[in-house]
Amino acid sequence: MAEVFVLVEHRRGEIRDITFEMLSGCRDVAKSLDASVTAVLLGKNVDNFVEQLKSWADKILVVEDDKLENFNAEAYQKVLSHLIKERNPVLTLIGHTSFGMDLAPALAAELGIPLATDCIGFEVKDGALIAIRQMYGGKVNARFSFKKSPYMATIRSAAFKAEELGLSAEVEKVPSPLTEEVTTKRFLEYVEAVVGEVDITQAERIVAIGRGVGDYSDEKVRSMIEELANELGAVIACSRPIVDKGWLPKDRQVGTSGKTVKPKLYLALGISGAFQHVAGMSASETIVAVNKDPKAPIFTVADYGIVDDLFKVVPALTEKIREIKGGS
Amino acid sequence: MKIVVCVKHVPDTAEADVVITPDKKGIKKEGLAFGINEWDEYALEEAILTKEKYGGEVVAITIGGKDSEDTLRRCLAKGADRAVRVEDPALEGSDAYALAKALGAVIKKEMPDYDIIFTGTQAGDDGFAQVGQTLAETLGIPHAALVTKVEIQDGKAKIHRELEGGLEEVLEIQLPAVLAVQTGINEPRYVSIMGIRKAKKKELKVLNLSDVGLSPDEVGEKGSLLKLEELYVPPVEKMAEILTGAPEETAARLASILDEKGLIPK
């Protein structure tokens, strides 16, 4: 029977969510391709991971090696290209994460396998795989066909839901094909983004700002936002552009490369809603978005939306909240 | 240091409406503002900073039509020493894999003794996040994506890579290598129009496929492994309840909704 490979992503002793999302999300496409699902686990001392993965795959392929302790695209590429050549899976899935982005393109190129990156869905048409991915910042979807099989794809975080599968995987240990140290790339250490006074992951209410606020170094803009946050008892967080400009520290950034937050209220101001941001806040209880662009993707994740200029709405909202508080 | 930077001229669609062309293979370009891909602007700055620190030469490379010379001129004005544009009808329909092959061929011809190749991690239009890493593979050199810091130390570079959740990974990588940079790695400088005009004297070479030793079959649809079938407007799965009216009205509605939900601290 054909196999779909799903590469297990783990870091610092934890399997990352994307792994379960892929294992769960690929069942349909595996079925259409008449394939079983194999979780491919590379690492060192991974018994604990094996246990966690058992109910999520038909088979777990384990390669243990000291050289695989931390993610290293080069070491991973060597092992995976060996495994893929050996077992010829019809489809290999890797997360479209900092890990997969580094690994998958070079691996696919080495093997001459077509790769669709950042996929959000699949279709199977006449036995052939079609990948669905987004372009132009999520404003357009695209269907891509692969010139030949086997296929490879990287999967966007949170594109699929991780749903318990209740399987009991067979475990197969494969000897590591790595014979020598990887020399061209060496892992040194992890460093945390500087932790400031505010922990946005613990906040009950968040006022988040994006590119649409314009110049956040401007005193007027800043005080307008801070006044609203004060009235709401909210902390201020942001999307990537605000951090890139140096207007707020990195630990205030929400999204895949920042923090994941689940507050009771997430008020998004001038945030268009690129998936990298949405992935970090979509689990919030109540999401409100204010944006000028009625087509901004943020409105598809928000519960309530206002299509207007935030510079008009925010002061009015601050005022109304003050009134409500004053009257109670 | 011999430094290559690969750049792309892309439409800015952050605010503009995107309209799919009738053949469903592209978007309408009229009315869109074009410029250097955001990630590439940081890659360019990193290339120039590297040259300013260690000396050497920067060559900027793009694949694209005549209009992408705007982007190359800005590269030259900011400090690239020369620029190369590759244009060939056979490149039409190339996927990231084919583009990486083409870039590799240009680099081998124009700067075969490169020490470091900078690219952006991804482009704002197609968002593949693939070309730099694939390029490294075709050249047989190491790479790193999402690079947020580079320190060069003889024959090697100590780099930071951005991971999820505010974490970074520190690596040592052998040179030559492809470093695909993430936004925010530096602060791209301003270049004036006068600066761009002055840079007109710098070399901007235009090459076609045969100039770089590639056959038409190696690129375009034939040389690609992935084919765009069609573009379509994403289905709206869920839509927020849109509050309408003047700002005072929408703000009042929102405030009372928040109040009902107990989201206003008292």
Place this chain on the structure above:
Amino acid sequence: METVEGESFGEKYDLFVCLQCGKCTGSCPLSMRSQLNPRKLVREALLLENEAVMDKDFLWDCTTCATCRLRCPRDLQPVEVIIGMRSILIEEAKVPSTVQEALESTFKNGNPWGRAPSKRVEWAAELSIKKASEGAEYLYYVGCTPAYDPRVQSVARSLVRLFDAAGVDFAILGNEEKCCGNEIRRMGEIGLFEMLMEDNIEMFENYGVERIVTTSPHCYNVFKNEYEGLKAEVFHYTQLLCDKLDEGKLKLTKELKKKVIYQDPCFLGKQNKVFEEPRKLLSSIPGVELLEYDREKMRSVCCEGGGGRMWAEATATGERTAEMRVKEAAALGAEVIAVACPFCLLTFEDAVKTTGYEGKIEVKDISELLIEAIEG
């Protein structure tokens, strides 16, 4: 010092005749609150090398109101010296990030606000206005701020209704319209300014434009005084509407019982001597009592919105001039501060809030008051 074009500042701006009398600094609305000192800068332009400007962040404080030029007993142009110094900073890429963004956006999008060119005409979505390609007696040049800023869009919409009411035959450029470059030149980006000027003149000629009417005194100024080779005649909207009032085509019938004080925009008033038309329009509104500042017309005080200040955070500390003017207006009993410039509108509205006069004093563009007088 040498200009970016390689001329000596002394020769280009004729600085050798400077008496160092200090009238420029004395008249500068910023010099009390900032290190900006036009007299000293003129001297330094003569004596120092270009490197000396590199750490002068305060150069971005200048609003280019040009009072220094108007007061100079030797007819020198300290304001141009400051712009020349900014040009040096621009060429050396020593630019505040917000200015950099405004300039990059102007190059890429044709407006300094970072907005998509395809959204430029959105303010007119519900209006039917002729396109320049259809030909008209006047080209209504809207300007970047009225096109994109939600507050100032109301001015553009008011003007369209007023032009219609007065029977003016006009058209707009729509999404083709590009920044006029007045602020761009004043931020020191000469190359970009020249590019905009050439593009705009070519576009005006292609559409056979003979008369241009602008919302902003800034666009008016640059078209009228700095566009080399522009053949079209240029008007500020207050001039055109005042003519229509005189011709009896603009009828102001509805009463507006308000005490109104008028703020002369620097680029309309002291720099172009258009003082009477705005006042005449205001005093023709039935019920309006027109008040005057103690310092008005040639002595009027800048709002601090010009010269690129919309995109540059000032180093100046203390009370802003617009705040001072709001307080003065309040003391004179004004209920409305009337303006005729998008930047004055924005800076004064801010100042009303920061001085605590919200709800007591309104800031309105003349066009908005005129609309009330014709539509009630």
